[in-house]
Amino acid sequence: MDRKIRVLVAKPGLDGHDRGAKVVARAMRDAGMEVIYTGLRQTPEQIVQAAVQEDVDVVALSILSGAHMQLFPRVMRLLAEKGADDLLVVAGGVIPEDDIPFLKEKGIAAVFGPGTPTREAIDFIEANLKAR
Amino acid sequence: MDDTDDLGKAIEAWEAEVEKSLAKRPERKASFETGSGAPVKRLYTPLDSGGACRGAKAYAERIGLPGEYPYTRGVQSTMYRGRLWTMRQYAGFGGAEESNARYKYLLSQGQTGLSIAFDLPTQIGYDSDHPLSAGEVGKVGVAIDSLADMEVLFSGIPLDKVSTSMTINAPAAVLLAMYVAVAEKQGVPPKALEGTIQNDILKEYVARGTYIFPPAASMRLITDVFAYCAEAIPDWNTISISGYHIREAGSTASQEVAFTLADGIAYVKAAVEAGLDVDGFGPRLSFFFNAYNDLFEEVAKFRAARRLWARIMRERFGARNPKSWMMRFHAQTGGSTLTAQQPDNNVVRVTLQALAAVLGGTQSLHTNSRDEALALPTEASVRIALRTQQIIAYESGTAETPDPLAGSYYVESLTDRIEEEASVYLKKIDEMGGAVCAIEEGYVQREIQDAAYAYQRQIESGERVVVGLNRFQAEEGRPEGLLKLDPAIGERQCAALGELRARRDEVRVRAALRAIDATARGDANLMQPILEAVRSYATLGEICDALRAVFGEYRPSACF
Numbered sequence A: 001m002d003r004k005i006r007v008l009v010a011k012p013g014l015d016g017h018d019r020g021a022k023v024v025a026r027a028m029r030d031a032g033m034e035v036i037y038t039g040l041r042q043t044p045e046q047i048v049q050a051a052v053q054e055d056v057d058v059v060a061l062s063i064l065s066g067a068h069m070q071l072f073p074r075v076m077r078l079l080a081e082k083g084a085d086d087l088l089v090v091a092g093g094v095i096p097e098d099d100i101p102f103l104k105e106k107g108i109a110a111v112f113g114p115g116t117p118t119r120e121a122i123d124f125i126e127a128n129l130k131a132r
Numbered sequence B: 001m002d003d004t005d006d007l008g009k010a011i012e013a014w015e016a017e018v019e020k021s022l023a024k025r026p027e028r029k030a031s032f033e034t035g036s037g038a039p040v041k042r043l044y045t046p047l048d049s050g051g052a053c054r055g056a057k058a059y060a061e062r063i064g065l066p067g068e069y070p071y072t073r074g075v076q077s078t079m080y081r082g083r084l085w086t087m088r089q090y091a092g093f094g095g096a097e098e099s100n101a102r103y104k105y106l107l108s109q110g111q112t113g114l115s116i117a118f119d120l121p122t123q124i125g126y127d128s129d130h131p132l133s134a135g136e137v138g139k140v141g142v143a144i145d146s147l148a149d150m151e152v153l154f155s156g157i158p159l160d161k162v163s164t165s166m167t168i169n170a171p172a173a174v175l176l177a178m179y180v181a182v183a184e185k186q187g188v189p190p191k192a193l194e195g196t197i198q199n200d201i202l203k204e205y206v207a208r209g210t211y212i213f214p215p216a217a218s219m220r221l222i223t224d225v226f227a228y229c230a231e232a233i234p235d236w237n238t239i240s241i242s243g244y245h246i247r248e249a250g251s252t253a254s255q256e257v258a259f260t261l262a263d264g265i266a267y268v269k270a271a272v273e274a275g276l277d278v279d280g281f282g283p284r285l286s287f288f289f290n291a292y293n294d295l296f297e298e299v300a301k302f303r304a305a306r307r308l309w310a311r312i313m314r315e316r317f318g319a320r321n322p323k324s325w326m327m328r329f330h331a332q333t334g335g336s337t338l339t340a341q342q343p344d345n346n347v348v349r350v351t352l353q354a355l356a357a358v359l360g361g362t363q364s365l366h367t368n369s370r371d372e373a374l375a376l377p378t379e380a381s382v383r384i385a386l387r388t389q390q391i392i393a394y395e396s397g398t399a400e401t402p403d404p405l406a407g408s409y410y411v412e413s414l415t416d417r418i419e420e421e422a423s424v425y426l427k428k429i430d431e432m433g434g435a436v437c438a439i440e441e442g443y444v445q446r447e448i449q450d451a452a453y454a455y456q457r458q459i460e461s462g463e464r465v466v467v468g469l470n471r472f473q474a475e476e477g478r479p480e481g482l483l484k485l486d487p488a489i490g491e492r493q494c495a496a497l498g499e500l501r502a503r504r505d506e507v508r509v510r511a512a513l514r515a516i517d518a519t520a521r522g523d524a525n526l527m528q529p530i531l532e533a534v535r536s537y538a539t540l541g542e543i544c545d546a547l548r549a550v551f552g553e554y555r556p557s558a559c560f
Helices: A019-030 A044-053 A068-081 A097-105 A118-130 B002-022 B056-062 B096-108 B147-153 B172-186 B202-208 B215-232 B244-248 B253-273 B278-284 B295-316 B345-359 B379-395 B409-431 B435-440 B443-461 B489-503 B506-521 B527-535 B540-551
Strands: A006-010 A034-037 A058-063 A088-093 A110-112 B114-117 B163-167 B194-197 B239-242 B285-291 B329-333 B364-366
Touching: A006 A019, A006 A044, A019 A034, A019 A058, A019 A088, A019 A118, A019 B443, A044 A058, A044 A068, A058 A068, A058 A118, A068 A088, A068 A097, A088 A118, A097 A110, A110 A118, A118 B443, B096 B114, B096 B147, B096 B379, B147 B172, B147 B489, B163 B172, B172 B194, B172 B215, B172 B527, B172 B540, B194 B239, B202 B239, B202 B244, B202 B253, B202 B435, B202 B443, B215 B239, B215 B253, B215 B278, B215 B435, B215 B527, B215 B540, B239 B244, B239 B253, B244 B253, B244 B285, B253 B278, B253 B285, B253 B295, B253 B409, B253 B435, B253 B443, B278 B285, B285 B295, B285 B345, B295 B329, B295 B345, B295 B409, B329 B345, B345 B364, B345 B379, B409 B443, B435 B443, B506 B527, B506 B540, B527 B540
Parallel strands: A006 A034, A006 A058, A058 A088, A088 A110, B114 B163, B163 B194, B239 B285, B285 B329, B329 B364
Antiparallel strands: none
């Protein structure tokens, strides 16, 4: 019954900055999670399809290009269409604080800014999955 | 020899005394390291300093004089006594009008060259109305769909009076063609143009991500640009072989040098195999490095890179023209060192990093703005960043003599160490079949990822102190006054594209695109058909689609 937490680390949009995504993916793996990384330039459709196929508990979106206001709501809508809106979705990258309330309203559980310790994101995921 | 023996004995005695005193006054840490994790000894003396202090012959071989082989001390004999480095702030956002206004502002503030940031759709060869461009148009740079945008971007900026650097890689040939076409319209002949295109695809595969085509086709486009420029734009820097992004992705200083030079070797080999003369294109190769936190290690890195490249070009590729041996480079301060916490502290970080670039002999410099961990920089932040360069140039005294840190036992020792570590990597990459193979096997990516992860773990354990982040934190309010982009830019750009397609000569456009297809299938130079397509107002996306149809697209494997 003690299934490992399964996480999809995903890079929506066109930006090629994935140092952060890869570091977070590795930290999650070291913390005992099963991690799948999509690679760069994923459309919301591709991300949602991978999340459903891989039967993950968590989708962790990373973006630094500023396209989050368009792309994140689209990911959330497609997840809902697939009946997968019970997944925990978190995000990281360069995301202005002013945008966070809107993203939370759309169902993003947490937004982690630059400088967040990986432990903080991992603790958040563990605590929030337990609470469900 | 006796002198050396005496010095050795004196140092031994000194160490013994120091060891005794450590019980009472211990050092701050059990071991000391550079920013890249190389061990730092308690003391550096002439015995550590490579050739610097061991006689005229060793000095000549390893250090030499400014402007002379192996260029350890810089590529010009008088360095900044002759002319200061070019102060070149990377900028671009929104549409062509907004960016044009920012460039004019920067020039009015004493900036001496332009540096164009393109948005991601432009960098990946998609028009603004492509489905994958949604949300990305005008975000991280300016949106350029066709020559019409480029005309606006440089309106009122005489292209024979500025040098322009364009951060464009996979579609570099297309943007260069647009620049040439804008110059033609201004009445400026290509021969009068000065500037740089990044045109470095290999680091896109490993660290930056804006690739389009597979390696072989990409290398052909790059060597086509080399050949075209050698004839048409002799003062153009045809490539900027970039370690910057490799370092940003998490590499160490030695890895930055090694992987950049390995890429450089691959380009030179490809061009020589395409039948070009090494001394024809060699003098126009340029480089781009990061200026990171560890002041002395970074200075040593620039010096070691110059020495290595000079030897590679002269000994390995048989270049005879001294200009082919000279590594000229642009530097940018390290974006990933900036903190979102207490962002004003970033002004100080940038100052130290810029100092390293100047002490290391850079030819041009971009200083990051304090707010870049949060958003694109405001005009006020960019002004401070530019003023930082001007203060270093005019007030600090560092520009008054070439390579002022030469002969420092520590810096010479670090220079030797980085050269040795990079040489080990270069040998290994050679054995793997060169940079293209090493990248296709994922070797370079893994090395960088391992270093990046180790770096992050050091920050999280507190072993690596980042002021304001993991030490000396403060309660802060929300950051204020960040730059906000016009959200309507995407729609505006798409509407303009529609109008362009309606008014241009469609027959001419189709013919030009067919010529690109035909040329791509053969092995003639692609620049002429690309120039004709650009002049006909074919869009960037249409031109890249024509090339995609022949070359296919690069598909990376995702590992972490």
